[in-house]
Amino acid sequence: MRRPPWKTVIAIILTAIMLFPVYWMINVSFTRRASIRKGDLVPRDFTVEHYAVVLRDQLPHLATSLLIGLGTVALTLLLAAPAAYGLSKLPFPGSRGLAFGLIVAQMVPAVVMSLGFYSIYTRLGILNTVPGLIVADSTIAVPFAVMLLTAFMTGIPREMVEAARIDGASHGRVFWSVVLPLSRNSLITVSLFAFLWSWSDFIFASTLNREGGSLRPITMGIYDYIGAQNQEWGPMMATAVVASIPAAVLLVVAQKYVAAGVTAGAVKD
Amino acid sequence: MGARSVRTGASAVEEEMTQLARPGLPVTRRRHSTTWAGIAFAAPLLAYLGLFYAYPLGENIAMSLQRFDRGTFVHGGAPFVGFDIYREVVGDAKFWRVVAQTGSFTLVSIICQYSIGLALAVFFHRGGFRLSTVLRGMFLVPWLLPVIVSGTVWQWMMNPDNGVLNSALGVFGAGPVWWLNSHNALMSVTIANIWLGVPFNLVILYSGLQNIPADLYAAASIDGAGAWQQFWRITMPLLRPVSIITVLLGLVYTLKVVDIIWIMTMGAGTSQTLATWSYGMAFGKGASTVIRYSQASAVGTILLVVALVFGLVYLALQRRGED
Numbered sequence: 020m021r022r023p024p025w026k027t028v029i030a031i032i033l034t035a036i037m038l039f040p041v042y043w044m045i046n047v048s049f050t051r052r053a054s055i056r057k058g059d060l061v062p063r064d065f066t067v068e069h070y071a072v073v074l075r076d077q078l079p080h081l082a083t084s085l086l087i088g089l090g091t092v093a094l095t096l097l098l099a100a101p102a103a104y105g106l107s108k109l110p111f112p113g114s115r116g117l118a119f120g121l122i123v124a125q126m127v128p129a130v131v132m133s134l135g136f137y138s139i140y141t142r143l144g145i146l147n148t149v150p151g152l153i154v155a156d157s158t159i160a161v162p163f164a165v166m167l168l169t170a171f172m173t174g175i176p177r178e179m180v181e182a183a184r185i186d187g188a189s190h191g192r193v194f195w196s197v198v199l200p201l202s203r204n205s206l207i208t209v210s211l212f213a214f215l216w217s218w219s220d221f222i223f224a225s226t227l228n229r230e231g232g233s234l235r236p237i238t239m240g241i242y243d244y245i246g247a248q249n250q251e252w253g254p255m256m257a258t259a260v261v262a263s264i265p266a267a268v269l270l271v272v273a274q275k276y277v278a279a280g281v282t283a284g285a286v287k288d
Numbered sequence: 289m290g291a292r293s294v295r296t297g298a299s300a301v302e303e304e305m306t307q308l309a310r311p312g313l314p315v316t317r318r319r320h321s322t323t324w325a326g327i328a329f330a331a332p333l334l335a336y337l338g339l340f341y342a343y344p345l346g347e348n349i350a351m352s353l354q355r356f357d358r359g360t361f362v363h364g365g366a367p368f369v370g371f372d373i374y375r376e377v378v379g380d381a382k383f384w385r386v387v388a389q390t391g392s393f394t395l396v397s398i399i400c401q402y403s404i405g406l407a408l409a410v411f412f413h414r415g416g417f418r419l420s421t422v423l424r425g426m427f428l429v430p431w432l433l434p435v436i437v438s439g440t441v442w443q444w445m446m447n448p449d450n451g452v453l454n455s456a457l458g459v460f461g462a463g464p465v466w467w468l469n470s471h472n473a474l475m476s477v478t479i480a481n482i483w484l485g486v487p488f489n490l491v492i493l494y495s496g497l498q499n500i501p502a503d504l505y506a507a508a509s510i511d512g513a514g515a516w517q518q519f520w521r522i523t524m525p526l527l528r529p530v531s532i533i534t535v536l537l538g539l540v541y542t543l544k545v546v547d548i549i550w551i552m553t554m555g556a557g558t559s560q561t562l563a564t565w566s567y568g569m570a571f572g573k574g575a576s577t578v579i580r581y582s583q584a585s586a587v588g589t590i591l592l593v594v595a596l597v598f599g600l601v602y603l604a605l606q607r608r609g610e611d
Contacts, residue, residue: 030420041430055450105327108326129544130566133571263433
């Protein structure tokens with residue numbers, strides 16, 4: 020097929036426009052404080068000093084975000100994977116209703132959830148704690164995870180489950196040794212998204228973990244700069260760049276896993 | 289979905305986003321003996337949904353029916369006041385203004401996200417050019433970035449004195465715009481939100497385009513239909529179900545947006561929506577001096593009802609499409 024180069028040129032221009040804010044963030048993050056307001060198109064007054072500030076000030080927040088992200092992934096998988104197996108292979112009365120409930124759950128505004136959580140957490144005394152935030156963040160990912168895994172597990176041939184059952188395997192064993200390994204790629208996908216969403220979360224962090232000090236996630240590290248008297252754009256943009264790394268990694272890594280995932284289930288049996 | 293055997297570039301992430309729009313869970317009828325095992329596997333999820341969805345939701349609604357002050361919030365015993373708080377909130381001088389702003393933010397966002405997303409989807413779908421998959425993947429970046437990152441970058445770009453947007457306007461001889469002042473705030477947060485939402489629309493509409501048989505276009509072009517005619521006679525009608533789903537999901541998502549608005553303007557001036565109003569009353573600056581959790585919960589519940597109405601319309605249409 021003929022490949023018209025002008026289309027590529029247009030596509031590159033459109034992509035450049037779309038990604039300009041991202042470029043601008045990187046540009047500012049490498050520009051010396053005195054020159055940021057000049058708004059040069061490239062960081063002519065180049066510096067990495069803002070990144071030194073990030074290393075000095077933001078490491079606890081980054082570590083907290085990592086911890087909360089991993090915790091959210093673990094909790095999400097623990098809840099979603101067995102439920103998805105139940106929904107896809109062992110339907111029970113009300114499973115349709117449960118599926119419906121999961122869709123509705125995704126429509127609940129986060130502000131409503133955070134108000135409810137805030138009141139409950141105040142009473143329980145778990146405001147400003149990492150486990151509290153993990154639980155709240157997991158509510159973003161769990162319905163999605165159950166739905167995605169159910170859709171995938173439904174595609175696993177019934178014969179495979181039944182063959183294992185005839186061989187005397189319990190449901191738990193079938194789940195652990197047959198279904199989970201086959202679903203590996205979907206599990207990785209779900210994990211990546213659960214991680215990314217909790218890493219990116221602003222609403223729950225800013226409501227349920229406002230006074231957690233260094234045990235607040237990186238989104239709050241950035242938010243602190245906004246509240247400051249004299250907004251420090253350099254360190255702020257450098258922190259933003261660092262906080263964007265998981266998204267960049269996901270864009271590169273997730274492709275590989277899901278690309279394999281969609282076909283793997285069908286090919287392996 | 290099965291049509292694409294080779295998945296490269298961004299299709300992985302797209303697959304996820306497409307899943308978001310396709311919530312139908314296939315459930316087949318099975319033997320009776322499996323029932324209890326199924327319930328056992330789903331039990332943790334059921335307990336979780338009860339504890340961490342239903343309970344906070346109920347808590348939110350309960351709060352909107354009681355009048356809380358600082359003392360009763362911590363120690364309990366707030367008096368039950370029925371729908372008084374709702375009456376006060378709806379009777380508030382700014383209520384209808386906020387509703388109108390919410391509507392404007394949502395509608396303009398949706399219309400622009402959909403149009404831009406569709407234009408890009410058609411452009412990439414016609415494809416046949418180098419780097420098309422890679423560049424389409426790059427378009428996902430705004431959707432993947434933490435909103436706090438996007439919000440702060442837009443805030444800086446819209447800085448009246450040093451922002452790059454005003455510098456760009458200056459090149460064309462236009463005067464600076466006070467993007468984030470109380471009058472222009474709604475326009476500015478809408479622009480940023482459109483930017484955030486284009487990837488979602490692009491991906492869903494692109495996957496919709498892939499399900500339109502290519503022979504239709506071939507036949508049409510043999511009959512002499514131009515690209516424009518093909519778009520209106522083939523693409524748009526056949527994309528209708530996907531379009532409706534995209535728009536309705538967008539509505540549900542956009543109605544409840546807090547983060548991008550709050551980060552850019554703290555809901556100042558015209559950028560106040562129901563969601564940021566609720567958030568601000570409970571958690572905003574100075575909110576700790578006057579406790580307004582009850583009012584925040586009432587506004588949140590109103591928002592919840594509106595979101596659910598659109599959500600149920602979406603589900604009804606989705607179901608009709610499946611049958």
